[in-house]
Amino acid sequence: MTMSAPAMIGRHADLARLEARLDEVRAGAPFTVIIGGEAGIGKTRLVREFTAGLAPDVRLLAGQCVDLGSVAAPYAPVKTALRTLVAEEGASRVLEAVGPGRAALVALLPELAASESGDVGAPGAGIASGQLHEAIAVLLETFSRERPIVFMIEDLHWIDAASLTLLRFLMRALGSSRVLTVLTYRSEDVTRGHPVRTFLSEAERDRWVERRELGRLTRAQVRKLAKSLMADEAPSESVFDTVFRRSDGVPFFVEELVGIDGCRDEGEVPDTLRELLLARYERLSESAQELLRLVATGGVRISHALLAAVHDGTPDELDTAARESVLAGVLMIEGDDYAFRHALVREAILADLLPGERARFHARYAEAYEAAAATGTRRLAAEISYHWLGAHDAARAFPATMQAMREARAAAAYATAAQLGERALGLWDVVPDPVAAAGMGKLELMGRTASHLRNAGEGERSLALIKAALAECPRDEPQYPRLLRDKALYLGNLGRPGSIETLEEALEVLGDSGADELRATVLTALAGRLMIDGRLDDAVDMADQAIDVAAGAGSPRYTSVATNIAGVSRAARGEVEQGVALVERARELAEGDGGALLRYWVNASDMHYLIGNHREAVRLAEEGLARAREQGVERSSGVILASNAVDPLFALGEWERAEELIDRALALDAPTPFNVYVLRARIWAMLWRGDTAGATDLYRRVRSSLLGVMEVEMQTRLGVGRVAIELALANDDLPGAWREARCILDEIHPPLPGYALPYLWAAARVIAAVRARPRAVTDATASEVEAAAPAFRALLDRMTFWPSHPIWGAFFEAELAEASDGAGAGVPGTDIAAWRSAVEASAASTAPGFLAPYALLRQAEAELGGADRPAARASLQASLDMSESGGVGAVRDRVVRVAAAAGIALDGVGGGAGLVAAAGGVAGSAASDADGAATAELTARERQVLELIAEGLSNRQIGERLFISGKTASVHVSAILRKLGAATRTEAAYRAGALS
Template identity: 30%
Template sequence: MTERGGRVLIGRTAELAELTGALDRAAAGGAAVVLVSGDAGVGKTHLVSALTAAARERDCAVLVGQCAELGESMPYLPLADALWTASRGTGPEAEGVRAALESRPVLRRLLPDGEGSPDAASELGQQQLFGAVLGLLGELGARTEGRDRPVLLVLEDLHWADRSTRHLLTFLSRVLSRERVCLVGTYRSDDLHRRHPLRPVVAELLRLPTVTGIEVRPFGPAETAEYLAGLAGGGAPVTAATVERVHRRSEGNAFYAAELYSAESTGEELPAGLADLLLSRVERLSDGAQRVVRVAAVAGRRIDDELVRRAAGLDEAAVGEALREVVSHQLLVPAGTGYTFRHALLREAVYADLLPGERTRLHADFARLLGPDVPPGGRRGSAAELAHHSLAAHDLPTAFAASVRAGREAERLGAPDEAFEHYDRALELWETVPDPEGASGTDRMGLALDTVRTSGRAGEQRRAISRLRRLLELADPADVVLGARIRDRLAEYLSDIDEDDESQRMARAAVAMLPPDPPRPERAAALSTYARTLLYNDEHGEMPAVAEEAVELARATGATGAEASLLVTLGVFRESREADPDVVEVFARARDLALEGGRQVVALRAAFHHARAKFDRGDLAGATAAADEAVKWTMDAGLGWSTYGIVLRCLRYLIHYTSGDWAEANRLAGEFAVRVARTPEAQVSAYALFTEVAQGDPAARERLRWIEPLWARDAFLNYVAHGLAAELALWDGDPGAAIEHVERTLRESVYNAEVPVVRVAAIGLWAHAERAARARAAGDEAAVRAAVEAGDDLLARARRAATTTADGWPRAWLGVEGRAWLARAEAERRRLDGVLDVDLWREAVDLFTYGDPDGGFVYEVARSRWRLAEALTGHGDRDAAAEQWRRAVAAAERLGAAPLLAALRDLGARARLDSGRAAAPAPAGPFGALTAREREVLKLVAEGRNNKEIAAALFISPKTASVHVSNILAKLNVSGRTQAAALAVREGL
């Protein structure tokens, strides 16, 4: 087939169709990820080039970046490559990229001329950069001026990807959902040996529903013939013998075939190995040109023109002539201000052919030339390159200093993995270099702590813990400040992996090592950490004194971050013991203080609690405003996928869900309802279940299937997912399954003594009430007693959590929603006894309104009105029941809450509350003579109900039920209830 632009694309029709299909899905609003694999030279780049050409013809935004064989030394290289190239162009696309970069400083730092302030290092992390990338892609792919303009992002040669790029690829593959983005990555499958770091990444990603893989296979004989004919152009036709020989020797590899055919045209006999083939082409060059190619091979995949000129040792005219010769033979091709090898294998072959001494000398030349660029202000990546070349040249002092600088540069770029690698290499070289402290600007312990810090930021907490424990053994016992710092950090990391007891011991030890005088910011930080460990484990009541001392010390020493964090901790502590509305302002003050001090992560925590506290007090308008503001600056800062960034976004969703704005809630859920691969994604995805379960969306079952393998790994995920799975089971009419979900939640969750247990208990009581009703209908008194006993236990748990904190203190503040759920639990417990208590259900309705008769928790008000209408009907107050029923129906219809609406319709039909509705047409067949009420009675007869139970279900007297049964038997001409029931079952009634 002919590719756009006149080039020929052979034998790739199916692969290109799959790629363009992914692009179509992106254009339609569903992100797509495609991993293109194949042997080196098989044609992956040619295939992807056809896709990029097609994308540009469709007016897509196209970003193309390539990895380089620089190990782990230059983080995010393909992303930087793509952004730099796109921003250097002309037209609307380049303008859009430049505008997107201008608003995202964290991405501008990636560019070759980007500058990162050292002050930003403490707050810059991978989540910021990842969030910024996601925001940039979403912005470029947004629907503008009534037209779709999807984004095609191509990352080539992922087998050379650095660790940060692999993490970025994983992140985007998991998170991209409804963005108009098509992400295509290419990699060499023959390079992925068993221990290759990309191998497990590919295996994991290909399990995701949004990710597909395309393997580019070698040509068949006919395709090789067509390919060679295209290479020959208008020249002499390619003979069958040539095709057979080239195909056999190339094994269908397009690049091999092209090189072999080129060699055939000169009559040269070349060896079968690719390295020999490539080197034979290099050997045809002049000495000066060969020198340039060898220098370029040492420089790397992307070659700086000026560096090559200087390292080649030739005068400018000779280098210029040599470069023209190399380019004319298509060994190097121009790329921006420099060159790239036509194929990476060519560079590898040339590099491998260098003599050891020659290779070392060339690396030393590049290290010498790069040296002036390394200090601050040098081009991005120069320190990493210098470290690479110096190490290869055995210049250990230079490699050491450059590794430290490269680590700091990687930290500024939010690449903690690469920073760790650089710092770790520097630590390995510490003993081999003179004056390492002077070269690095720190002592060995400081560099070791830098290594630990980057390890922790990279998510390797256990590695950080291991190193900190080793540092405790090595630290000078007389240096109490250092000892406290190590223990403070160790306490933080231990808390991250839920080693709470040891975390608290370490935090306590850190505080004990630092006396109050003289005042130190390190003691403020240690007290802050210790206070957080006491928040939920304070056996001796130390929290108030510790927190107050810590705040005073933080203010005295200027430890802004510690002060803001302590204000949040103190606010949460006070909230559990005091019904104090002023605590909302404590969180606001902590947020503002953290923002003023540039401590964004602490500000996120404070902003979450500020919005959450308003939400807990029923101030839905205030909570909405607080959450919207916090989410906006969170996203602007690129922290939307940080821990508290996710929590804030989920809280904003819950606020809209509660207030009944389900259109907005569903829109927000669509932003983070990702397919699940890891626990954090499962936590986020679980929130979409709230509306999906309530609206009867089939997607809820699929989402639960995604999440289920991870339920047991995380307490919060266990609480949310199991609770909503229980509700789904109840709407399905399966109280047994619902009870299993509730029991697992209480058994496996850390919340079984906290306020969240109240909601779980209410759902469990609903399930036990349903089970008890069925047991009564079947005459199974033992099952009824079991349900009542289980219900009593659940209610006791709910009451205990509502009145007492986990550490035994009286709970002064429950929150408006907590009080409403407790009322729901009390009402459901009475249903266990077969009693529909009007007063209890009216209390539940009132509490869920949050004091606003037309507002509050709209869905739960409607669910409570359903039960209140049922209770009022049972007590003979049909007018009041009809009013509650109509208001519940109106809310369910507005929300699209299909399961609740079906339950309300059923109640309305049984209790004759829906008198305004048109009667359903009479069915054909044997039941045509029955009235609507008689059909309702027959259904209950088929379920095995006696007259008393039928009367209770339909809110009629037992005598009226008996009359209906007699009429049914006569009209159906059957002798008894058993035959009537059999007929109903057979006819599907």
Template identity: 35%
Template sequence: MSVHAVSPLFVGRARELAVLGDALARARAGVSSTVLVGGEAGVGKTRLLVEFTDRADDALVLVGGCLELGTDGLPFAPFTAVLRGLVRRLGHDGVAALVPGGATGALARLLPEFGEPGKDGPEARARLFELVLGLLERLADDRPVVLVIEDAHWADRSTRDLLSFLVRYQRTAGRLLLVVTYRTDELHRTHPLRPMLAELSRVEWVSRAELRRLTRREAVAQAASILERQLPAADMDLVYARSEGNPLFVEALLSEGGGGGGGDLPESLRDLLLARVERLPEETQELLRVASAGGQRIEHDLLSAVAGLDENALSRALRPAVAGNVLVVDGEGYSFRHALIREALHDDLLPGEHTRLHTRYAEALERDLSILPAPRGAIELAHHWHAAHDATWALVSAWHAAAAARTSTAYDEQLRMLSRVLELWDQVPDAAARIGRDRFDVLRHTAVVAHLAGEYERGIAMAGAALAELDPATDPIRTAAILRQRGLTRYDLGREGNLDDLRRAATLVPAEPPTRLRGQVLESLSRMLYRPEDLTEKIATAEVARDIGRVVGDPNVEAHSLITATWARFRYTEVEAQLEAFAEARRIAADGEAYNALMRCAISESDALEGAGWHERAARVAREGIEESAHYGLARTSGTFLAINLAEPLVSLGRWDEALQVVEHAFDLAPPPPYRASLQGFVTDIALARGQLDRAEQLLNASRSVLSRGTYRDQTLLPHLRREVSILAARGADGEAVEAVARALEERDLVSSPRYVWQLLVSFARLLTGIASAGGPASEAIRARAAALLPRLREPARKLGTEGDLQEAQRLTFEALLGPETPAAHAAAADADAAEQVGWRVEAWERAVRAWVALGQPYAEARSLLPSAQALLAAGDRQEAAARLERARELAARLGAAPLLEQLDTVRRRARIGGGGGGGGAVAEEPAGEGQPLGLTARELEVLREVTEGHSNREIAEKLVISVKTVSVHVSNILAKLGVASRGEAAATAHRLHLFDDLP
């Protein structure tokens, strides 16, 4: 596996690239401008310019860089480089010809090849500035010019003056774009570039672009491009934490060693990071080494206590570090400008120095933990004892730090501290006595916290280790507690055995007297019972748990039980009653500070609203819940689950780009695998609707790898199945898609979850009717197989019933696709004449369209408008059909639904409906052209082709979007022109004459 030194993929700079692209477009139009591009070292300024100039096409790109020695006697260094490049490109005489008045002597100040510079003085300087501007003007006469000045933070005074002059007068140069880059981390308070940037920013045609560090998602893409593989999540977390999103640091950490884990820094990167430190006074370097042991951010009082310096000496040593941008003032303390600078300094400590410094920090915090806010003080104390290699105090302080983190709902930190206690347990003989807990208690706490932190696999492993410490016969209560915890985590991860764990736990906890644990076990058990046949047990168990919660004063159990009972009792037609019950559960949870129950209220309420088709309210509740989750330390678990509940209504409402942003933000939080798979599902839906099949398939495969490792409910599995079949159909694998539908009808329970089954049945119906009726590339056998499966779709549909407006809209769509719901009505429709059948289809699709409009689902509306328009065309109502096609096209274009747009345009073209709407009701017959065989019109050839494929008049009418009567007229004309008596003879003639050799 190769490792690229530089990422082949350019990520995270689309906005900045667009700023430069827009500026160049204005320059091409004759409007000059300047873009100032700032960012810290390594953030990607040069890479941005390379990508931009590579796309500059016809523009002349001139690049000059300032040198670090520019202030020591290299005036105009970037302009000298630009002029030298021009001489290489155009030759000495070519450049001289472009100098106004041929006065090349002044250019000798930039390049000796142009002779003697002449006298110094203000006039000579002004003359030089004018000549450079004039030279750029002449160059811009021929084509747009992009002048790039890099590293302006190193610019000497002369360079800054010339640059300022060019910016202020560039409008006279015509098609000129100036791009200036500089390092923001070099601009200390007295840096001479700061006032110049502030001054130029006030010029009307000057804009600034500040390059930020990469987000985690962008860094993941960069790392995958460098390594040509995905880095494991844990390794990527470490790379991102160390690099803090600086692209250069990501590249350096990955390219030397290929993994970027927690090893030593690459030498090249270490030298880069320490170069600025080594220019500082020795006393400042010594203080920075002391500060490096204190972490990325250190309070002033703590640094003072550890350094042992008085205030004057401390300030004297600190000031150069702040002025040199190694440290930045951060509230009442200081932060290293970049974490890797601190890491490089810390790695340079000698072993004895390392231990002494961390011990001094720990002792200072032991004396006064209030120096740092909770829980940071306790966590840093634990860190310093651990770094000082004192196992006893490292274990004790880690246990206390975990307790402090719990009070702040900092679950990730709590998990880290508890894990450290377990790591050190065997090194401290009296560990249990030191913390007042045995190893089982630590394991149980770790299992609970791992679940809260979203580390589900780890939580299951910890619970298993805790169970190994117990004998259920002698310790049934503690066994029940850890079984409950493992059951909950198994459920969230989709692992088998969750119900077994909870049922076993319920047998171990006595019913009398009521206890908190009994309530917790029964509440969890009621939540896991989801099969229709378990409904009575689910409600009864939830009610018992709620009563216990009320008696023992456990608001968490009481609120959770009420939520579970509410879900079991109410349907999507009873949303108001549901909302009242959820509000009561929210009140109980809020009064008892039961944060998990509060989050589940938001999850349940938003899900109920979406299931009922109340999309706007569902989105609002989910969004508010996501904001709450961050306050409770549950952003990665409850927060990302709520992102699922926010993305779903946004997809329903057609706010697809907003939904994608929600998903991307959730991905940045590294959600648990099942949540990630659900989020990927919505991105798959959007990709499918937009025709991005490769992306959809990639996402589906990623989701499949997660779902294959667990056991999941219909709400996860049925949408995944729908997507699998849809991708097969979109790929043209009709046979595989039809067989996938057949397997689903054979193997799946398609009556227990109406909310997800209706959506699946509509998708199946659309696929099968499309293959069975519309012809196309599918073979006759595949068409026959699809047609045979259609009656089987009606079997679950008749049993389902509908709950709420959303399911009713899906039922109406299903009925319009397949025909009336009841067998009797369907038989009547089949016996009716063609006109009555067309009339029924018009009315059926009208009902479906109205239902989707009422729900505010633009994509579903557009998809229903298409067959509605086709039915209207068959009925002869071209004007209304044209209006519906135009409305559908408007919706599809807004959504970016390219495949649907293509279908709509095909129907409009075949029906001879222009972009502006309908025409007359009659079919426009074009005369037989000179190149048409046998005197047939183009439309007659289309009809003959369908006849040759064996299609009936009705099937031909549906495919060509014309009436059955019109097809009959065309067939009669064809038979007359071919001189044959039957459709079979017409088909045989077409075959004999090779009219349609592409047919099978």
């Protein structure tokens, strides 16, 4: 009788699905399959069958998560998988393939340092988690070009926090690879609050992820499985009925029930699950049982060398007991390791240990790991800490926990480092002389743990821990102002108020006796927060003080950052040339300092965009983004730099290039204070490209998450506020548009001109709309708008110093100017001369590209009001041509509507003659002929999209139906409208129906 069924039963559809996904991966489409199910359901058997059938050209990199309690060893399953790659390809080739990420990979796998010439630096020196994640992604992508890779991680329910964060990154970042990621987890262990539960919810929203839950076997499948296990001995119906009922269709339970010797009638079937799991174990000799209890204490899988180190018998006694356990089907041999045939058996045996026995076994493992750590290159402090805790020896667990925290930090496993720091803090009061054992005081440990939490994305917990440290720290301790500074930084990272007041308190505490280096960091941080809050004069004063202190302390980094802030603040208050010069001076001071250079690229790229130097802004932002990726901070500074490239790319009309940056930035799942900028950019782009519904939906979904950042950042209030105004206008919600527009009048400090000027243009559109349609709002609102109009103009007049003022000022005036005669007399936005001035202003090299077609459209509308149809047709044609070539779909759609309403035929609008004829009440066949020719030009995918348009689906719904992104669906819709010459989706749907 076999221990396991010779053939897999009931999982052939799941196996075929895995094989189909691998075929897709071969073609260059990376994919992730997540396999869940209850214990014993057959997850391991399925993936074993799958990997056993892999073709020779497929590389398998597999790792298994380790059960080390609440804090698992960082990257344990990932290290196992990558060491397979190193063994196959050699350390030198792996390091060569990873390129700039060599130091990060060495930090993860210190044994690789032996193959290096010493140019990668000390392992872990300056390594950020982003660098390590990027290095692993590059490694997998590089080797997958040679051979498809199956990257498999089993037992996700035991995964460590660092590995889980890495998986999140890889699922989004492996966009150009041939990697099939296969993950397994035990569903009943992923309970509410388990980190994997959130991971699974996020993964389900990704179209490149498939989650499969394995179900229980049917009665027929259980019968087939039982027969395969019993060979020629078919079970009686009564035994089979009992096996089916007691196993509940779980394959492992079927194997255990059938595998019990003499199980030929119901009386032989164990009464409880525990008895079933221990049935084979209890038939073994005492020496074999003791060995299994020892193995269970060590984990699901134990190497022979480690087992020999912890076993207190002779080698022969170990071999005899191990052989007996293997023959009984309790243990399996996998290479040089012993592994339980199923984790459930290990857990049942572990629960059977006596308390004293458990503590002794844990102590043996701890000592064995300590001996291995003293002689090898692998980091084992997490294992040592876990086992000393299991042995109830806090005095020896504490230093191991501290070392494990340092090792996790060296490997950029911030989440694990934070967990270990919290464990050490929990042991602090029960350990003799913890300061000596830790090498630091409790407050410093709290500060470092809070920093690890922040770097792990746990902003709220990091802030809570800093607050706890401040509560324990006397105000006159040197640590107190440092903790205040950290609290202010964490508040800022969370987009929460209070940073300025906290930094001011830190300066007060420092007085005249504080260290200059700390004072420089506090002054610089305060100057930055004041700048973001719009308190420009205060920001300049504070930045100047920071420059003096930082220079005196010999700190080029903070001298550079403070100079940078002083430059931006001076420019924003009117000293533009001096401000730009100071920002460039900041770059000179930052040379060689990665952090200071990133601050330069962020502020310099934004400044150049706001003054209209769009190509220079793109160059600076992309230069900084490349460095951010190298430094492993793409999820923070990199996301901001991506957004700084996106806005000028929009201005240049390079929408697709900008969308790629947005997709990449959002895929990194950065904290909201960083994501806010790319979210705002995406919403604005969707609106101006013609997807008002999609933009409105996205804005409603993310608005609540943006509010916190808007509260503490003026630039975010103005940037998001402008988008909100334009969305409300596009949805014909004048009361809502006015609520958003008037907010700028509530700013306590003068608004930042680069952000305020476009906002004021949007506000002028609201004022004009209310004046033109006063009945669309209440009388009170109409009166409020009229009363506030002079304040908007006063704000505009205050910003004449800003380089782009002539452009935005011309548009502001054109929106409000009224024609003196004709149909537009007395109506805002109908003065032809004002719109001609706006068209002239939009032709400047510093003007965003979308303004020109908009200005020409508005000029055409004014010309129609003045009964100058030839001029109107020329303006509409020019607007149409520019909006189509520039990708400004919203303007193009409006041009077509205006032309159709006026009965004006435009070149390049398919069916134009038909539109004119319809307006005149005359029908003809020319349109149908043109439509037929245009439809013939549609690709197969476009025809699919056209059918879904006819069903009334949105771009997002089309994307979900066809397994493409909403953005890609939008591109297809735009192409269909262009080819059919349709002005709207409804018109396209009509034509599709007419031609079917």
